[in-house]
Amino acid sequence: MKTNIKLTILLLTLVFGFQNMQAQQLQNYYTKNKEAINVFDVVKNDVPYNGLKVKLGGAFALQWQALNHSNDLNNLIDLGNDFNLPTANMTIDAQLADGLRVKLDLYLASNHHHETWVKGGYLQMDKLDFISPGFLQNFMKYATIKIGQMENNYGDAHFRRSDNASAFLNPFIGNYLMDGFVTEIGAELYYLRNNFIFMGGFSNGKLNQSVVDAEATSSAIIGKLGYDKQINNNTRFRLTGSMYYSPKLKSVYLYSGDRTGSRFYNVIQAIGDDPDFRAGRVNPGFKNKLTSFMINSLIKYKGLEFFGTYETATGGDKSGSTETRTWNQFASDIVYRFGKTDNFYAGFKYNTASGKLSNADANKVSVNRIETGLGWYMTKNVMSKLIYVNQDYKDYPATSNFAGANFKGFAFEAVVSF
Numbered sequence: 001m002k003t004n005i006k007l008t009i010l011l012l013t014l015v016f017g018f019q020n021m022q023a024q025q026l027q028n029y030y031t032k033n034k035e036a037i038n039v040f041d042v043v044k045n046d047v048p049y050n051g052l053k054v055k056l057g058g059a060f061a062l063q064w065q066a067l068n069h070s071n072d073l074n075n076l077i078d079l080g081n082d083f084n085l086p087t088a089n090m091t092i093d094a095q096l097a098d099g100l101r102v103k104l105d106l107y108l109a110s111n112h113h114h115e116t117w118v119k120g121g122y123l124q125m126d127k128l129d130f131i132s133p134g135f136l137q138n139f140m141k142y143a144t145i146k147i148g149q150m151e152n153n154y155g156d157a158h159f160r161r162s163d164n165a166s167a168f169l170n171p172f173i174g175n176y177l178m179d180g181f182v183t184e185i186g187a188e189l190y191y192l193r194n195n196f197i198f199m200g201g202f203s204n205g206k207l208n209q210s211v212v213d214a215e216a217t218s219s220a221i222i223g224k225l226g227y228d229k230q231i232n233n234n235t236r237f238r239l240t241g242s243m244y245y246s247p248k249l250k251s252v253y254l255y256s257g258d259r260t261g262s263r264f265y266n267v268i269q270a271i272g273d274d275p276d277f278r279a280g281r282v283n284p285g286f287k288n289k290l291t292s293f294m295i296n297s298l299i300k301y302k303g304l305e306f307f308g309t310y311e312t313a314t315g316g317d318k319s320g321s322t323e324t325r326t327w328n329q330f331a332s333d334i335v336y337r338f339g340k341t342d343n344f345y346a347g348f349k350y351n352t353a354s355g356k357l358s359n360a361d362a363n364k365v366s367v368n369r370i371e372t373g374l375g376w377y378m379t380k381n382v383m384s385k386l387i388y389v390n391q392d393y394k395d396y397p398a399t400s401n402f403a404g405a406n407f408k409g410f411a412f413e414a415v416v417s418f
Contacts, residue, residue: 026055026095028126028144032166033417034380038298038305040159040228040238041197042144042190044126049098057091058108059417061165063173065265067389067411072404075270084265085109087165089119099127099140110164111261112277120183122148144190146201149209151183152222153199154254155242156296157309157331164260168417171335171345172373173263173387177282177353178311178329180244180294182207182257188222197226197240205246207253220246220290228298238298245291252286252315264389267407280391280407282353282367284327286315303337317359327355343377365402366394384414 025047030036066081088108095101105119125145128135151158158181162170175181186203205220226240244254261277269275292313299306309331317323333349354366373387393405 026053026093026101027099028124029055029093029101031057031418032059032168034168034377034383037169038160038236038300040156040240041153041192041199041224042124042146044142044144044192049095051095053095055091055093057093057418059089059165059168059415060086061088061162061167061413061415062086063263063265063414064412065409067264067267067407067409069267069407070405071268071393071401072398073270073401075401077266077269077271079266085111085114087111087260089163089165090116097130100125100130107164107260110259111263111265112259120149120151122146122150142191142193144192145187146190147187149183149185150188151181152186152203152244152254153188153201153224153242154180154182154222154244154292155224155294155309155311156238156240156298156307157294160307162263163258165415166417167263167413167415168383171333171347171375171385172349172371173385173411173413174280174369174371174389175258175263176309176329176331177280177351177367177369178255178284178313178327179258179281180254180292180311182253184220184253184257185209186219186222195227195229197224197228199224205249205253207251207257207259218246218248220244220249234302236298236300238296240296242294242296243292247289249287249289249316252288252290254290254292255281255283255286255313263413264407264411267391268393268401268405270401273401282327284313284315284325284355285357286313286317286325287319288316288321289324290315303342305335305337306332307335308332323359325356325359327353329353341377345373345375347373347375349373361397363395365396368392368394381418382414382416384412386410386412 027047063084069076087110090106092104101124104121108116127140161175184203188201191198201222202219222244224242228238230236262280264280267279294311297308311329314324314326317325331351335345335347337345349371352368354364356364369391371387371389375385377383388410390408393402396402
């Protein structure tokens with residue numbers, strides 16, 4: 001109890017201590033609230049530098065789940081209708097110099113961990129005046145450099161996913177079946193000009209950093225090219241292509257890099273098995289190497305928006321093998337936003353992924369999900385959403401818990417983000 005009181009006092013001290021700084025804007029920064037919907041990559045603004053500034057932010061999400069599941073083996077646990085463990089995030093951003101900012105992301109509570117732990121942190125450079133005034137200013141007018149352990153900018157879908165409690169930008173509750181999200185140490189260079197998008201970067205291909213057996217991992221190359229134009233007041237068009245490539249990896253983390261867990265708790269969990277905190281997702285289980293491509297499109301006309309994804313991933317079949325296999329993913333969602341300030345929406349999402357679990361298998365397996373949702377932005381920092389989900393597993397081996405598996409039902413989520 002004393003420890004909890006001390007932590008509460010410390011948190012309140014931090015909040016009030018930063019209160020005056022919070023009122024000041026940071027350069028090239030946006031909060032993941034309603035104003036950040038369909039904001040991708042990085043932003044540039046003209047906020048002047050007035051010395052050191054610190055911003056303390058956070059997110060809180062509370063879910064109620066009413067899902068049923070089944071499979072051919074009839075060996076699954078009973079699921080009840082109740083609240084999941086609430087999740088929470090914290091972010092600390094600091095303006096260190098003109099055009100130089102640092103970010104620290106923390107998970108306070110998640111599906112996987114009840115205790116606080118660090119997601120990552122990175123340095124963002126929008127100017128290089130700390131080297132010398134005006135250094136490469138014509139280039140840096142359009143460029144941004146990010147260095148650190150951070151969320152890789154592979155594809156556009158990760159900008160619309162739920163990152164633990166930071167669920168404001170996801171019009172639904174579930175993330176993609178093949179969830180291309182990972183935090184690795186690396187660097188990224190952005191160049192955005194005349195509606196064209198270029199991003200090139202690299203990482204060390206590791207989720208957990210260690211010097212042990214370091215030679216087993218080589219750097220991964222990440223890239224993105226695209227075009228994003230607000231054609232007129234009513235219409236926006238965006239199209240991007242992204243790549244993640246590494247010819248040599250000890251483990252492939254791209255589809256298992258989210259350590260906070262699924263938003264659908266305990267689905268397809270057999271009696272006596274330990275809970276799978278990534279339940280409801282699909283991990284191809286690649287080893288050794290990986291080449292992934294993702295194409296994303298956003299078409300927005302007034303309150304109607306379409307977001308589409310096509311992804312193909314080819315990776316090593318198993319450790320010590322030179323063979324590869326391929327998984328494909330397709331997803332599309334349609335969202336209609338309405339109300340005086342677009343404070344309501346209705347949406348539908350379809351997502352399918354298919355491929356072989358190993359080259360030794362005769363057939364591919366597939367997983368299909370439909371998700372419909374309704375949402376209400378009570379303010380730009382507070383929202384709620386209600387979804388219905390139905391997910392099927394096809395052609396899994398008869399001895400697998402996923403043979404003939406299905407889960408479906410309703411889930412409600414309330415989110416605060418500031």
